[in-house]
Amino acid sequence: MIIVTAATGQLGRLVIAGLLKTTPAAQIVAAVRDPAKAADLAAQGVQVRRADYSDPASLDAAFVGATKVLLISSNALGNRVAQHRNVIDAAARAKVGLLAYTSVLHADRSPLGLAGEHRETEAAVRASGLPFSLLRNGWYIENHTGGLGGAVAHGALAGAAGEGRISAAARADYAEAAAAVLASTGPVEQVYELAGDTGFTLAELAAEVSRQTGKTIPFHNLPQADYRAMLIGLGLPAPLADLIADSDAQAAQGALFDDSRILSKLIGHPTISLTAAVEAAL
Template identity: 70%
Template sequence: MIVVTGASGQLGRLVIQSLLKTVPAAGIVAAVRQPAAVADLAALGVQVRQADYAQPATLDATFQGATKVLLISSSALGERVAQHGNVIDAARRAGVALLAYTSLLHADTSPLGLAAEHTATEALLRASGVPHVLLRNGWYTENYLASLPAVLQHGAVIGSAGEGRIASAARADYADAAAAVLTRDDQAGQVHELAGDTSYTLAEFAAEVGRQTGRAIPYVNLPEADYRGALLGAGLPEPLAHLLADSDVGASKGGLFDDGHRLSALIGRPTTALAAMVEAALR
């Protein structure tokens, strides 16, 4: 039995959809805080169990009978290490054969501030004795596509990534990789550095948007403080604005680049191209 935590989120849903291609629905558990949010998965025969990273008792019940667990990292910045520790402890008590964790690309050497909670979680995994595999995910291309309305409104892409190359991939690509790992028997102890087959700078991202819209879309590189201020001015909450600005600076230092092609090797196909994703987003 495979348990997918955070199953109502964008990545979790995609992982379950990918698993359903090869795993009977009854062998999959969608672990969520609000079971009603995944009524559609329940209708397909997927087991739905209530689970909250911050409430260990719910995790013990959810992991009962589990052989493999996917721990999708929490979105609660600043609280993630404790929450992940609860999941790891519950997986140990359940005696799971494999715990897969969605970490960050090159977490142990990453210049992104986002890496700290991931490396702390990886340390907890090593100390736990639970057989585990690390899915060190790079950036989702959707992270940049989400800004397209603002880009088209203002006629420019802004950021602090400089000339840093970003080897992003579609969220669905990472989901397929997670499903592939969860359905194999040789994954304990593996560390997968996962990123897109090709990379781009934000100037090249802006140029692709411009090509497809027939407009001149420049990239404007800003100091980190100015970019964070622009994000705050657009209504983003301070923690998210700080995270995005810091991540852009990390990208300028190579933190979002990898050319190992491990992701496409895992999923057995090329990762989704930037041009195709821009086209779909513009539609």
């Protein structure tokens, strides 16, 4: 029985779609806070069980019969470690054969502000005594392509990443990797550093958008504080603006670059190209 937590989220749905290609639906459990949102998964034969990261009893009930659990990291910034520990403890009580966790690229040494909670969670995973896999996901290319409509409308792409190369991959690429690890019948690695095949700068992203739209879309590199202020001015909450601006600033120093191509080896094909990602977004 393979349990996928946060299964109605964007990543979770893609992981389950990947698992359904190799694993009988009856052996997959979608663990979700609101089962009503998983009616489409239930219709495909996937078991749907209520599981709230902040409710240990619900996790124990959801993990009955579990052999493998995928812990998809919470989006509750600042509260993630406590929530993750609840999941890890429930997995330990269920004595699962594999606990996989979606961490962040190079979590053990990453300067990203968001890496701290991932490091603490990784430590808890290791301390659980369970067999584990740390899926250290790099940047999602959707983090950049998701806002291209605004960039085209305003005639510029802004950021604070300078000439830093970003080895981003599609959310679907990372989901496929998670599904491959969960469906494996053999041994799996304890740590996977997952990233896109080819890094790009934000200037190169802007150039690709310009090429595909036929409009001149320059990249404006801003100081971190100015970029943060711009994001807040666009309506983002301050904590999220802090995270995005910090991530860009760290990317300028190479924090989001990785050229190991472990991800494409794991999924058996190249990760999404910048051209294809921009085309899909536009």
